[in-house]
Amino acid sequence: MNNKLDCRGQNCPVPVLTVKKTLEEASLSAITVLVDNEAARQNVCRFLEHQGYAVGSEGIEGGFRITGTRGEGTGAVASEPAPPVRERATGRRRVMVLVTGEHMGRGDDGLGEMLMFNFLKTLPEMGPDLWRVAFVNGGVKFTAQGSDGVPILQGLADAGVEIASCGVCLAFFHVLETMQVGTVTNMLEIVTWMQQADSVITV
Amino acid sequence: MTDEPIRLTSTVKGAGCAAKLAPGDLDRALCGLDLPVDPNLLVGLERADDAGVYRITDDLAMVQTVDFFPPMVDDPYQFGRIAAANALSDIYAMGGTPRTAMNVVAFPAKTLDLSVLRAVIEGGLAVLREAGVVLVGGHTIEDPELKYGLSVTGFIHPDRILTKRNLKAGDRLVLTKPVGTGIVTTAIRGGLADAAVTERVTRNMATLNRAAAETMAKFTVHACTDITGFGLLGHLAEMVVDSGCGVRIDAAAVPCYPEALQWAAMGLIPAGAYNNRDFRGSFVEFGAGVPRRLQDLFFDPQTSGGLLIAVAAGEAEALVAALRANGVAAAAVVGEVTAGPADRIVVE
Structure with missing residues (x-):
């Protein structure tokens, strides 16, 4: 070696x-x-x-x-978390999480926001199966400067999870230039990942 | 054509403004030189500024600058556009209007096809046309590495010159383009950048500072510079030195390429960033909450970066709104000029 x-x-x-x-x-x-x-x-x-x-x-x-x-x-x-260079070990599933907004569920937005932060914080519990987290619509705000989501997502990124935000959505909410974590993506990539993933969890 | 596309960045050692001679070396080479004295030389070498200004009549002065560098992107046409936007930027930073330009070219005719040279110059011409500047000539030499840039001449009213040296306590600092081009172009050289970020950084570097300059002309601006090879903090240090004021930068407010933060953490940092930190680091105090990757980003040498504008406090928000309305989307207030500690930059 x-x-x-x-x-x-x-x-x-x-x-x-x-x-x-x-x-x-x-x-x-x-x-x-x-x-x-x-x-x-x-x-x-x-x-x-x-x-x-x-x-x-x-x-x-x-x-x-x-x-x-x-x-x-x-x-x-x-x-330290696992190295970011992710190996395709046999037997490992690929789970993609699609975050479509700032709130988890419907009923109360304040509660929903708290739940969503809690969800993101708890995602590492999936372990190496967690493959990608993609953000669309209001969800992209979690990746932008000033959001409490940034350190959480940076932790995931450091552990090798791919973080990606929809470019159109980042631009829509005027946070394209202040995105702090992950990469900018588009619908074609998101659709491709959905197809590649073993399971897709949408929240 | 079945040839592999040209990868210009693989043909050169340094890239863009990151290829600039280390600032300390330049100072050592130039200090103590016997400089010509002329009462009409309004801005000259003795105070490093973006461009020189020479008075022709009481209401007309000439602004001159030159800039050239090796390619930082692979596409020859885009390299030409970026080099031209970068060269013109110094005129805009002084508050001037560019009028004429001359090409400065070094070309490796033995290793690159002449069509590459043509594409580079076409890119430059496209940006000159956009700026309303005429090409009046140029000079080309044979050299092992491609380099391109322009010598640009513009005009300005002698009473309306914007230098780096006029900070007023209370001024707000407005930056007009995201920082991180040195790190992003290093990642491009390393084959790590995807098409989306390559396109975004190329577009930003090829964007003229014209709209930003024309917009700021309508506001009470006390000082201005453009952010290039010395990085955000290196150029800010030039503004703050001997100003009697201090500067506070809000790290979270500085527009940047998010990918650059990741690549900085990975050590994809151009050597120029370390030179800038060595040379100007003593002016800067980082708060405990500013991660090292952000510190690296703020010393990252920029190619064709934005304008850094010191504007009267009460007009800062209106300036940012006007800049954004004129297409300068990244414009943001990034800090303020303080009464002290003098000549210090605090980043929090």
């Missing part, structure tokens, strides 16, 4: 992409990366931290050596 990468002589973003590709091919509990410039050092450190590694770096002749370690029994790192 190649867990030592020499990225000296490479400029951004090549070192990060090299590390990313390596980690996509194999899950490594330890990795060492050599780089020769400060920007590459910081970027590779950020990437490994983002992937849940405990990261250290030291100066060596002609550059830096970056080490990342991850796995059981390494303190804080053990509680």
Whole structure:
């Protein structure tokens, strides 16, 4: 297993992409990366931290050596969410959640909003089966700056769940430029995901 | 044509304004130079501003600027449009009206087909036409890497020059385009950006700051700059230094590309962002609640970024409304000028 990468002589973003590709091919509990410039050092450190590694770096002749370690029994790192690079493990279902508004159910909107936040907060309980959460209509507001939904959804995104908001809806509510988490999507993608998913839960 | 489409960004080392020489290096190279003195030079090199201004008569001055860089997008025509919008921006940031332009081109004729050069220049011309600017000439050299830009000349009334240096305590700061183009174009180079965000960032970078400039001319604007290679905080530092005022930025109010936040967390950050932070970081104090990815975003070098406008407090909301009505959709109040601490930027 190649867990030592020499990225000296490479400029951004090549070192990060090299590390990313390596980690996509194999899950490594330890990795060492050599780089020769400060920007590459910081970027590779950020990437490994983002992937849940405990990261250290030291100066060596002609550059830096970056080490990342991850796995059981390494303190804080053990509680990090699964890496965002999602593998298609056999036996895992793909659940798509479609959020169509700001409120859960009908009756009282205040209650409905509280329920919806509670729903989003509880979604991680689905574990690795949770595949995508797509937001349409008023639901897209959860992904925009200022919403309490942002940290919740960022947590899901960090755990590898794809978060996507309908672009037309973001524009309609004037939050296209302030969307904080996930990607912008369209109806064709949403329909495609519905077809690909093993089950679709609409709220 | 069955050829693979050209991927311009894979042919160059730096991209867009991220290719700018590190700001500290430029200062070291230029400090102590014996600069010519002329009473008609209203804005010159001694105070770094967006463009130089030279008085011709009591009611007419000439505004001059030049900008060029390697491609930050793969499509030659779009690169041409972006380079032109970026070059013209300095004139708009001074409150001027651009009139003439000259191409500045470096082209690798041994490795790229001449049709690429033609497409780049066509893109530039399209934006010049949109701006009402005529192309009067240019200069092209052979070079291992493609670079394109323009030298632009405009006009302005000598009493209506908008520099970076006139902040007034109480002013509101209005930004007209989202930040994050350096990070997004880094992701494009890395093949990680999808078509939707590529299209959005390309469209924003190719958008002239003309509508923004024409709109702000109707308001009480004290200072203005455009956000390019030094990033939001680097350019803001140029405004705040020696101003006697402080600045407070509301991090959550700054318009940005949401994808850029994710890519910043992943370390897809251009080296220029780190240079900017090294050079100007000492002016900036981040609140505990500002995550590192947002800090990185605020130092991200921008290509053809928006105008940063210091407007009288009472007119800020009307300015933002007018900007949005004139198609400047991302316009937002992002902070305010404070009485102090002097020369400090606080981001909360």
